[in-house]
Amino acid sequence: AGTSATVARFAGLSELGLEFSHSKTLDFPAALMPAKGRRPWFVGALVLRVPCFLSFGATQPNKTEHWLNLELYAGHVIWAPNPVPLSQKTDNLGISEERYMAKQPKKSPYFPQKRRNAASCLPFPPISARSFGLIQEKLAHDPFRLLIATIFLNRTRGEVAIPVLYSVFERYPTVAALAEAQEEDVVGMIHCLGFQNARARKCIALAKLWVEDPPVKGKRYRKLHYPNKGDGRDIKPGECVGDDDTRVAWEIAHLPGLGSYALDSWRIFCRDELRGLARDWEGAEAPDGFVPEWKSVVPKDKELRGFLTWMWLKEGWEWETETGRRRRASKKLRRAAMQGSIAIETNGSWILESSMAETSIYFEKTIQDK
Incomplete structure (x- = not known):
């Protein structure tokens, strides 16, 4: 019953006047899983052909057994092409991505707009x-952990990276603890993310310098070509500039392993609080006329x-x-x-x-x- 309701909701069968019921046993939840190695959001990861009875209208005396083709998007049924008679020879699952894309019509009668x-x-x-x-x-009030999160999230999906991130936070609850961590231990914890050696080195190096020279108000450093090409050329490497200096520089730019994604994230969520302009990135307790940092970021x-x-x-x-x-x-x-x-x-x-x-x-x- 649950499967029938799901199909009716997402495929719109009830609106078409179709009745849906299983004609054969089918492990529907298992069939929803994407093929091994495929990205879960890949549209063509699965075309499910469900054996079912279809009838038009509630008073139709005879039900005809068909294959009902269901296309899945991110684990959800989103449309149902024309039913195929069950007697027609057909495959159930397992077509390749290349074959799937090659078989798709240029224009769908169900969704005439271009597929996104x-x-x-x-x-x-x-x-x-x-x-x-x-x-x-969630990490806006903990800028060190926010920067560590950007290292984990760079080129890795959040649903994969975030559980590992919290495991690292639990193992190393303070900046000092991570600064003293053994690289091979961190590598072992984050191996599933890929680029584990580089990520571990960046995290430990970031923690060590944070302990020695944490970002503070009034001490800014260049980040060459950030946010625009040419920015930072007029500042020497390692030179510290104050807030009264109009040159483009940032309070965290001296820290290792930080790219534009990390800097953008920190500017949006942390910079106003560090500079004492507001209590948070949304401008809490800010004076009149305050313009939050996020309004000047173009990530x-x-x-x-x-x-x-x-x-x-x-x-x-x-x-x-x-x-x-x-x-x-x-x-x-x-x-x-x-x-x-x-x-x-x-x-x-x-x-x-x-x-x-x-x-x-x-x-x-x-x-x-x-």
Whole structure:
């Protein structure tokens, strides 16, 4: 019954006047798992052919046995192509990614719009939500751990990196403890993430210098070509500049292993508090006229871009991710932002879409996260 309800909800069978019931035993939850080695968000990871009875209308006396093709997106059924008679010879599972993509029609009668690249999609909570869902929001008051998190998250999905991150925090609860850690011990803990040797060295080196020379207000250093090309050229390596100096420099730029993703994250969530301008990145207890640091950040990371798009929409602005320019959000966009949806990155901007399939994926992910 649960499987039938799931299929009816996501494939829209009830709206088509179709009745659905199993005609054979099927391990449906197991079939939802992506093929080994495939990314879980790959659209073509699985095409499930479910043996079932279909009948049009509640009064139809005879039910016909068919194969029902169900396409899965991120573990959810999102559409059902034409049923195939059960007598027709067909494979059940296991087609390759290449064969799957080659077989796809140029234009689907069910979804005439162009298929989106799943890697460019991001769950977009309502702007009334308390959190966007980034780990940086949770670590905003612990800048050292936030920077360690960026090392783990760089080129690694959050659902893989974050559990390992918390294991490292539990093993090394203080900066000093991580500074004294043996590299091989850290490597063993984070081996599943890949790049474990480089990551371990970066984390330990960062901890050691943090103990010796932590970032403080009034001491800034150059980060060459950040945030723009040419920035930092007028400052010597290792030179420390004060807050009254107008040259581009940053309080954490002397720390090792930090790229633009780490700097962007720290600027958005931590810099205002370090400089004593506000109690947090949202401007709590800030004086009148305060402009938070996040409004001047133009990151290249997809999730940080989505987060800033969400933050600007809270204030009624549509923000361009490539340039940082903004314009007043339309009423339609504000309504979509109030409801939450799926954000699609297109030509440097995040576009909210609220089709049945995309919205269902977002709400299912929200429920799982809780």
